[in-house]
Amino acid sequence: MGLTVVSGNGHTWRLTGQIGSGSEGFVYGVDDARPLVAKLVPDPPDPEAYRRRVAHLVRQRREPRTVRLLSGTPVRVAWPLVSVRTPDGTDAEPVDGYVMTDMRHAYQPFNHLLSTSARRAHLPRATWASGLRTALALARLLGELHAEGYVVGDLKPDNLWADESGRVAMADVDSWQFTDGRELFPGRMRTPGYTAPERIGAPAGTPPGTESDDFALAVLVHQLLMAGLNPFAGHPADGGDYLSYDDNVLHGRCRITDRTSVLLPRSVPPADLLPRRLTELFRTAFTKALRRPTAAEWAHALTAELAPGRLKVCAVNARHVHTVERPWCPWCDQAERGADSYPGHPREET
Ligand SMILES: [Zn+2]
Incomplete structure (x- = not known):
């Protein structure tokens, strides 16, 4: 039975x-x-x-x-x-x-957006612009649920859904933090790589605030715009052993905030593919807990990057989309170093 x-x-x-x-x-x-x-x-x-x-x-x-x-x-x-x-x-x-x-x-697992092979198999039309649109939809949804008094607490790709047009959805609502009347139902889950530094090592049962969701949001936006790369990925450049994402978070090992702090493969997307304004938001998100950008601030900044005239398509490969702030194609630079996060389809490459 x-x-x-x-x-x-x-x-x-x-x-x-x-x-x-x-x-x-x-x-x-x-x-x-x-x-x-x-x-x-x-x-x-x-x-x-x-x-x-x-x-x-x-x-x-x-x-x-x-x-x-x-x-x-x-x-x-x-x-x-x-x-x-x-x-x-x-x-x-x-x-x-x-x-x-x-x-x-209506959706696919969010993780399909974060690896080249999964993107190619499941979301073949996705480009860097899809990453921007998905980041914007995620920031908007998170901003809305914060405004309604909910905290996700364990925001991570496994709890998210996405599609090729940039729509985003969330699941695992039973782990959210919320109130009902005067009763608090605390969030208690956390995931390495998406946990804000102030929550790493905090006593179990410490209720998360919206600012810990905002940290996870910054990590996810970075992943969407950097072909899946976690901003805290990399071996410590001081020669120490890599222990975990959380260890890198606690020691400020992050390419965006300190270029010399981590060693990464040459084939990762170049850090300077990010528009200046988003780079500034990432730096603030990862170094200044008290001034961490909110979901609404991310939504505002991401909307500006999607405005007409802000995006450019590469002359070599139509899958290569990048900000107009960068005079030449970052994805071609990456391809020259052995990996192409947005490879063209064979018929487009002729
Ligand atoms: Zn290119």
């Missing part, structure tokens, strides 16, 4: 197979006429708290602030639609979770 889940009012769904897994749970297809999936979290640290968290999120879907976030098609947030649990069994505790929209009907 296949796995089933039951909602509070007795509706039963048959699960059609596991389609994903994350740090906390598993996502299954749902046998339903609508595009739905179910997330089950087998072993939350506090099962009762997890059930309450999901129940509150399901209720908040009707609140004006959440309705605003969920407006538009395709929907940008995989909000929990209904709480479910596996039926009581003799040999296992019931597992809690929720049913949500299947984002695969």
Whole structure:
């Protein structure tokens, strides 16, 4: 017999197979006429708290602030639609979770934008302009949910969806931080490479603020504009061992803020492909925690970079799009050093 889940009012769904897994749970297809999936979290640290968290999120879907976030098609947030649990069994505790929209009907995993091979296979028309548009959509969505009182807490590619036209969506809402009345449901997840320095080593349970999302946003924008490169990637230039992204974050090892702090392969995209204004925002985001640019500031700056006349297409390869601030093509420079993040298709190269 296949796995089933039951909602509070007795509706039963048959699960059609596991389609994903994350740090906390598993996502299954749902046998339903609508595009739905179910997330089950087998072993939350506090099962009762997890059930309450999901129940509150399901209720908040009707609140004006959440309705605003969920407006538009395709929907940008995989909000929990209904709480479910596996039926009581003799040999296992019931597992809690929720049913949500299947984002695969409109989006692809965000990670498809971050590697050359995945881009080529799944998003073949993506260029640097797609990176800019995706960064803008992400900054706007994050700014909106901050304005409505939500904090993502664990903002990272695995929780995001994207498409070729630059649309962005979020999932894993059950790990967000939010309030209901006077009750705070704290975010507690964090991911190396996307955690702000002030949260690295902070006691477990310290609630994140919007500024920690803004740090993760800056990392993601950098990845989108640098063909997937994490700004804190690289071996310490002082000869020490590479330990982790978090170690590089804590020691300020970052090509954008200190060119001499890390060693990177020659084939990474050149640092000077970034427009001056965005470079300044990255420097502030990564060095000045108290002045870290907000999602709204990123949205403003990214909008300006997409204005008419700000982008140039390379004469050699039509996939090479770059800012007009750079007189010659950064992607051709990169190709000369052995890697091309936006290779042309064979028929275009003739
Ligand atoms: Zn070029």
